[in-house]
Amino acid sequence: MGSMMMMTMKKVFIILSSVHSLFFLLILPVNSNLIPESFIHCLSSDHQFPSNTSILSVTYVTTNASYQSLLHSCVQNLRFLSSDTPKPLAIITALEYSHVQTAVTCSKSNGLQIRIRSGGHDFEGLSYRSQVPFVILDLRNLKSVSIDIEDGSAWVESGATLGELYYAIAEKSPVHGFPAGSYPGVGIGGHFSGGGVGYLVRKYGLAADNVIDALVVDVNGRILDKESMGSDLFWAIRGGGGGSFGVVLAWRIKLVQVPAVVTACKPIRTFEHGAIDLLHKWQYVQPKLSEKITSLPVSNRLGVEFNFLFLGRVEELLEMTEDEFPELQLRKEDCSEMSWIESVLFLSGYPGGNSIEILKNRAYNPFRVHLKLKTDLIHQPLPYEAFEGMRKWNTGVDSGSIFFQSYGGIMKRISESELPFPHRKVQYEILYLMGWMEGDKKDGEKSSSEKYIHQLGELYELMTPYVADNPRSAYVNSRDLDLGTNDVFGTTTYSKAENDWGLRYFKNNFRKLAIIKAEVDPTNFFNHQQSIPPLFVTHHNEL
Numbered sequence: 001m002g003s004m005m006m007m008t009m010k011k012v013f014i015i016l017s018s019v020h021s022l023f024f025l026l027i028l029p030v031n032s033n034l035i036p037e038s039f040i041h042c043l044s045s046d047h048q049f050p051s052n053t054s055i056l057s058v059t060y061v062t063t064n065a066s067y068q069s070l071l072h073s074c075v076q077n078l079r080f081l082s083s084d085t086p087k088p089l090a091i092i093t094a095l096e097y098s099h100v101q102t103a104v105t106c107s108k109s110n111g112l113q114i115r116i117r118s119g120g121h122d123f124e125g126l127s128y129r130s131q132v133p134f135v136i137l138d139l140r141n142l143k144s145v146s147i148d149i150e151d152g153s154a155w156v157e158s159g160a161t162l163g164e165l166y167y168a169i170a171e172k173s174p175v176h177g178f179p180a181g182s183y184p185g186v187g188i189g190g191h192f193s194g195g196g197v198g199y200l201v202r203k204y205g206l207a208a209d210n211v212i213d214a215l216v217v218d219v220n221g222r223i224l225d226k227e228s229m230g231s232d233l234f235w236a237i238r239g240g241g242g243g244s245f246g247v248v249l250a251w252r253i254k255l256v257q258v259p260a261v262v263t264a265c266k267p268i269r270t271f272e273h274g275a276i277d278l279l280h281k282w283q284y285v286q287p288k289l290s291e292k293i294t295s296l297p298v299s300n301r302l303g304v305e306f307n308f309l310f311l312g313r314v315e316e317l318l319e320m321t322e323d324e325f326p327e328l329q330l331r332k333e334d335c336s337e338m339s340w341i342e343s344v345l346f347l348s349g350y351p352g353g354n355s356i357e358i359l360k361n362r363a364y365n366p367f368r369v370h371l372k373l374k375t376d377l378i379h380q381p382l383p384y385e386a387f388e389g390m391r392k393w394n395t396g397v398d399s400g401s402i403f404f405q406s407y408g409g410i411m412k413r414i415s416e417s418e419l420p421f422p423h424r425k426v427q428y429e430i431l432y433l434m435g436w437m438e439g440d441k442k443d444g445e446k447s448s449s450e451k452y453i454h455q456l457g458e459l460y461e462l463m464t465p466y467v468a469d470n471p472r473s474a475y476v477n478s479r480d481l482d483l484g485t486n487d488v489f490g491t492t493t494y495s496k497a498e499n500d501w502g503l504r505y506f507k508n509n510f511r512k513l514a515i516i517k518a519e520v521d522p523t524n525f526f527n528h529q530q531s532i533p534p535l536f537v538t539h540h541n542e543l
């Protein structure tokens with residue numbers, strides 16, 4: 001188990017071996033994977049939060065037959081399925097809000113950490129791994145979506161996926177949508193907590209920009225809404241990153257208008273046919289394009305796929321690209337007119353020809369491989385040689401893609417302190433992604449994970465001279481533990497976290513996040529490898 005457990009064991013040993021060795025033997029089982037009896041007792045006897053079904057019926061401990069397969073299904077990044085990844089003492093798949101309340105209060109009173117899991121897509125696996133004894137609170141069953149078209153709003157529970165939300169909206173209306181991420185498998189809970197960027201970002205901003213209420217279970221097990229949680233906590237949960245402030249059960253969102261017919265395109269341009277020139281040019285073109293266009297070029301070793309979503313008809317798009325980006329030579333055949341929900345499927349990389357039903361299929365996840373991601377946020381066009389460098393890197397590795405996610409549009413008109421997500425002036429985000437399977441390792445080679453992570457690190461190094469703004473910033477949903485981590489005891493100082501990753505993810509909003517953290521969770525119960533540390537200040541006007 002984790003090093004804290006080991007330390008406790010050591011202390012226990014030193015004290016007890018000098019007292020009575022038989023007593024030591026009796027105490028030994030503490031070091032096993034067994035859940036403390038007192039925790040189970042707390043779950044079964046805590047009637048503070050009445051429920052219709054017993055929480056024990058959804059509590060899986062290591063000896064339960066389905067524990068293994070359930071744990072397996074929590075893990076979306078296969079890098080963390082390895083045997084040296086610490087395992088939870090229990091997995092609780094909450095069915096009711098009261099289960100979440102009980103799980104929080106019982107974990108707290110028993111000195112166990114919780115890891116909150118909605119979709120499990122955290123790039124560093126923070127929703128299902130910890131170095132200290134912990135319980136996974138899995139929200140996969142809290143997934144209802146209720147749409148109010150009249151009002152143009154919806155309530156969506158954290159355990160739903162983006163695909164399920166999009167599907168439910170489209171079922172009710174062909175002209176409503178929601179601006180969130182482009183990958184249907186991602187969970188609402190983690191995604192909204194960190195911001196949420198996708199193909200409607202230039203027109204409508206982040207997912208978090210369109211959240212108008214939420215239900216949160218706080219550290220004392222209370223359920224709070226926007227009114228009762230107050231404006232600070234409501235600000236913090238919309239972009240401050242998941243797992244620091246409480247468990248968000250559900251979100252009320254404002255739906256947005258989309259035309260009945262949109263145009264989606266993904267022309268591929270090879271490097272032989274000038275893909276680098278086009279990417280370089282794209283940087284100058286994309287900020288000037290209409291907000292109705294969001295583009296996401298993806299480069300791999302063969303070339304670049306120029307993915308576009310245009311909120312309008314194909315003729316209008318072709319006229320625009322003809323004027324603004326003639327070099328791309330976008331043709332009608334590169335594009336298709338379709339409904340917004342069809343564009344979600346088409347642009348997500350899910351296989352073509354499938355009906356949109358696949359958006360609701362949680363078992364379908366082509367990205368369920370070993371993953372490592374690093375990112376940069378770009379404020380100024382990069383020089384040509386940066387793209388040449390990326391291409392050279394890409395052709396030298398057998399795995400790896402580079403995504404260029406447009407920002408801009410409405411984002412530029414939103415203040416950096418409106419929400420914790422501060423990157424409003426960014427032109428685009430580069431995502432350097434490695435995805436691989438284990439087992440392709442030759443004798444004497446490092447493990448494939450080491451190899452691929454090392455290669456990705458080389459790319460990040462290579463980009464340093466071009467992107468170095470101070471500090472080099474990142475988006476919290478593109479989680480990267482290389483930026484630094486909290487210590488396992490949860491005692492990381494504010495200034496260390498600020499220097500390591502705080503300012504990079506949140507710029508000047510980090511301080512406010514840490515002050516709010518101290519107010520709502522002063523004992524730092526909700527903590528993980530990169531959670532916000534509490535900052536205690538004497539005067540409230542410090543915000």
Ligand SMILES: Cc1cc2nc3c(=O)[nH]c(=O)nc-3n(C[C@H](O)[C@H](O)[C@H](O)COP(=O)(O)OP(=O)(O)OC[C@H]3O[C@@H](n4cnc5c(N)ncnc54)[C@H](O)[C@@H]3O)c2cc1C
Pocket residue numbers: 115116117118119120121122123125126127139158180181182183185186187188189190191193194195196197198241242243244246247248249367477478528
């Ligand atoms: C294949 C893939 C594609 C992606 N595409 C996009 C994209 O297009 N745009 C984009 O912006 N991001 C994208 N992401 C990143 C994604 O937004 C984040 O990984 C997000 O945090 C995942 O949310 P989740 O609920 O699936 O993750 P989880 O792993 O369940 O949670 C992530 C973090 O949030 C915490 N958390 C989870 N649920 C809650 C809750 N209910 N209350 C409080 N804290 C909670 C967890 O403890 C963890 O720290 C992508 C990720 C992957 C793997």
Ligand SMILES: *[C@@H]1O[C@H](CO)[C@@H](O)[C@H](O)[C@H]1NC(C)=O
Pocket residue numbers: 056057058059060061063064065
């Ligand atoms: C786990 O195992 C215990 C002991 O056998 C059993 O009482 C309990 O019902 C099981 N839990 C689940 C969720 O199946």
Ligand SMILES: *[C@@H]1O[C@H](CO)[C@@H](O)[C@H](O)[C@H]1NC(C)=O
Pocket residue numbers: 051052095096097
């Ligand atoms: C519990 O049961 C009551 C009565 O049937 C019902 O009204 C309520 O919605 C249920 N609660 C949950 C969380 O299922």
